[in-house]
Amino acid sequence: xxxxxxxxxxxxxxxxxxxxxxxxxxxxxxxxxxxxxxxxxxxxxxxxxxxxxxxxxxxxxxxxxxxxxxxxxxxxxxxxxxxxxxxxxxxxxxxxxxxxxxxxxxxxxxxxxxxxxxxxxxxxxxxxxxxxxxxxxxxxxxxxxxxxxxxxxxxxxxxxxxxxxxxxxxxxxxxxxxxxxxxxxxxxxxxxxxxxxxxxxxxxxxxxxxxxxxxxxxxxxxxxxxxxxxxxxxxxxxxxxxxxxxxxxxxxxxxxxxxxxxxxxxxxxxxxxxxxxxxxxxxxxxxxxxxxxxxxxxxxxxxxxxxxxxxxxxxxxxxxxxxxxxxxxxxxxxxxxxxxxxxxxxxxxxxxxxxxxxxxxxxxxxxxxxxxxxxxxxxxxxxxxxxxxxxxxxxxxxxxxxxxxxxxxxxxxxxxxxxxxxxxxxxxxxx
Numbered sequence: 001x002x003x004x005x006x007x008x009x010x011x012x013x014x015x016x017x018x019x020x021x022x023x024x025x026x027x028x029x030x031x032x033x034x035x036x037x038x039x040x041x042x043x044x045x046x047x048x049x050x051x052x053x054x055x056x057x058x059x060x061x062x063x064x065x066x067x068x069x070x071x072x073x074x075x076x077x078x079x080x081x082x083x084x085x086x087x088x089x090x091x092x093x094x095x096x097x098x099x100x101x102x103x104x105x106x107x108x109x110x111x112x113x114x115x116x117x118x119x120x121x122x123x124x125x126x127x128x129x130x131x132x133x134x135x136x137x138x139x140x141x142x143x144x145x146x147x148x149x150x151x152x153x154x155x156x157x158x159x160x161x162x163x164x165x166x167x168x169x170x171x172x173x174x175x176x177x178x179x180x181x182x183x184x185x186x187x188x189x190x191x192x193x194x195x196x197x198x199x200x201x202x203x204x205x206x207x208x209x210x211x212x213x214x215x216x217x218x219x220x221x222x223x224x225x226x227x228x229x230x231x232x233x234x235x236x237x238x239x240x241x242x243x244x245x246x247x248x249x250x251x252x253x254x255x256x257x258x259x260x261x262x263x264x265x266x267x268x269x270x271x272x273x274x275x276x277x278x279x280x281x282x283x284x285x286x287x288x289x290x291x292x293x294x295x296x297x298x299x300x301x302x303x304x305x306x307x308x309x310x311x312x313x314x315x316x317x318x319x320x321x322x323x324x325x326x327x328x329x330x331x332x333x334x335x336x337x338x339x340x341x342x343x344x345x346x347x348x349x350x351x352x353x354x355x356x357x358x359x360x361x362x363x364x365x366x367x368x369x370x371x372x373x374x375x376x377x378x379x380x381x382x383x384x385x386x387x388x389x390x391x392x393x394x395x396x397x398x399x400x401x402x403x404x405x406x407x408x409x410x411x412x413x414x415x416x417x418x419x420x421x422x423x424x425x426x427x428x429x430x431x
Contacts, residue, residue, distance in 0.1 A: 012244075015193045020138035027131040028151045030094055031159035033186060034124035036166070037066070039159050039240060039273075040182075042250035043167045043266060044175040051175075054108040060375035065114050065245050067367035069121035074364065075218060077126050078357020081133045082350070083215060085199040090130050094190035097123025120148035123186075123369060129360055132340055133198075133353045136325045141345075141427050142288065144203035145341040149284030153277040154336050156330070159349045160273030167266035198389070217351040221358050226346055229416045234339035236413030237301065240308075242367035244406055248374055252399045256315040264319075265405030273325045275330020280337045291425050293338050297417045300335030305410045306330060312400045336363075345423040370405060 041048070041063040049059050080089050100119030107113040135147050169178045221227055249272070253265045260268075283296050307329045317325070342361040344352055381398045 002028050020134075021195055023134050023138060023148065024131070024151065026189070027090065027127075027134050029192070029341050030090065030127040030155050030255035031131045031135060031151055031155045033182075033189060034097070034161040035155045036162045037120055037182070038110065039126055039163055040166055041066075041249050042091060042245075042269070043163060043170055043262075044178075045247075045251065047170065047175045049111075052113060054110060055379075056375045057372065057379060058110070058340075060247070062110065062114060062117060064368035064371045066117045066124075067242060067364055069118050070125045070359050071363075071365035071368065073122055073125035074129065074357045074361030075354065076357075077129045077360075078133075078354035079217065080126070080355040081129060081357075086130065086137075087193065087197040087199045090197065091190050091193040092251050093123045093126035093130070094186055094193055095123070098183045098186035098190060099123075101179050101186055101426075105183065128406040129353065129357045130387070132344075132356050136344060136349070136352055136356075141344075142425075144344055145284035145288050145425070146281060147284075148246075148340055149281035151349045152334070156273040156277040156280065157198075160270035163270045163273070164263060169262050171262060184318045207318035217354045220351055221347065223356050225344065226360070226421055227343065227355065227358060229420045230339050230342050230346070231359040233297065233301075233413045233416040234336050234359055235366045235421065236302065236409045236416070237336035237364040238363050239366055239370055239406060239409055240268050240272065240304065240333040241276070242364065242418060243370045243374060244403070245269055246367075247371055248399070248403065251394075252312075252396075252403070254395070255396050255399065257319055260319060268323050270321065271326035272330035275327040275332075276332075276334040277311060278327075279331040279334030282336045283338055284341070285340070286337050288425055292422055293342050293425065294417060294420065294422050296335045297338060297420075298414075300332045301410055301414045301417060303332035303405050304329060305414075308410070312403050313410040315396050315400070323360040339363075341425070342401040342423055345425065345427045350427055368408070370409070372406055374402050377405065 045059055048062065049055065052058070052062075060200065099118055100116050100121075100123060104113060104116035104117060107116055115184045122125070131151055132148055136142060136150070141148050166178060169181070169263075185396060249269045250265055253260075253268060254262075257268075258263065287293050287296050307325055311322070311325050311329065314325075340356060348353040377393055378398055378401075381401050
């Protein structure tokens with residue numbers, strides 16, 4: 001009797017018109033959290049290098065293992081969402097992420113720390129795709145780009161503001177206690193996932209398409225050249241977050257503005273996230289309004305090249321103006337959110353989660369490649385004459401040289417978008 005009453009109450013909640021937004025909110029909280037994990041390494045870099053006795057190459061590897069696993073999991077993640085209940089998948093993945101945070105906080109060796117980062121990456125891999133899949137199930141197709149843009153706004157505001165707060169927390173209590181707190185937050189999100197999301201959420205939308213097997217769905221997505229072009233552009237733009245803002249921007253800014261505190265540096269770096277927060281929903285709205293995806297993508301990549309070159313070659317501009325440049329970089333690169341809408345439009349609903357997962361995989365796979373590659377270029381260019389505490393001290397010039405890899409990637413993205421066909425914001429009905 002009690003169980004029947006609970007079921008009745010749950011059915012009333014899920015039939016409410018605001019229920020899609022409630023599910024969106026709880027999935028976005030996980031997106032916000034996993035974005036925060038992606039960018040937290042830069043704030044902890046000094047403490048991690050000191051406690052584990054590693055140099056920038058070791059730091060790049062420690063950061064990169066998160067993205068190796070995150071990227072490798074993206075296609076399996078899409079397949080999971082296409083074939084298993086959303087509620088169970090998201091609850092378990094968030095719990096794995098929490099376990100990783102707790103393990104990282106207690107790590108005594110670099111090996112355990114890397115294992116913890118692997119757990120965090122494996123759990124976090126489900127966040128963004130899970131949010132987009134629930135949006136594709138619960139919201140009308142015409143709202144997809146705007147709603148995921150809104151989610152990206154919330155995620156980036158959280159990542160930006162959270163990075164500044166996290167820098168202050170790390171300065172006060174140390175990175176270990178700070179990461180333990182992250183584990184507690186992830187545990188709370190997992191509980192909310194279990195309480196709010198229903199197992200039969202997919203049944204609220206009737207899919208006319210035939211359900212495909214795992215192998216057929218994967219082959220169908222990976223055999224389409226347009227999917228590769230779309231995903232590669234997405235990855236080339238998102239390295240602004242995963243390679244620059246998440247790792248190398250903070251050390252670079254400490255050299256450029258040595259008189260400013262770590263909290264001020266973190267705030268300046270977070271302007272990238274605030275720019276993305278403003279640009280993401282606007283890009284989604286504008287693209288849907290004009291009925292085209294490519295024009296905002298072309299303008300975004302051109303503008304990002306110009307602004308990034310200003311950032312690395314104008315290292316002595318006033319601190320406030322540097323904040324403006326960082327905001328503009330985030331604003332222009334935020335167009336990458338449209339690639340997920342394109343991925344959704346290129347395929348029918350029976351492989352949509354797999355397509356989104358594939359796009360996110362190609363997007364994230366560049367982080368574990370380019371983070372250590374940037375470290376290698378930095379190390380290659382270093383004079384090795386300035387050493388402090390056993391670690392090489394790099395110069396502004398050496399950072400500028402190494403960071404040229406980012407506008408080079410933007411140019412690759414420009415090439416891809418020129419070859420990408422316009423979808424005109426219309427979802428595909430053919431599998």
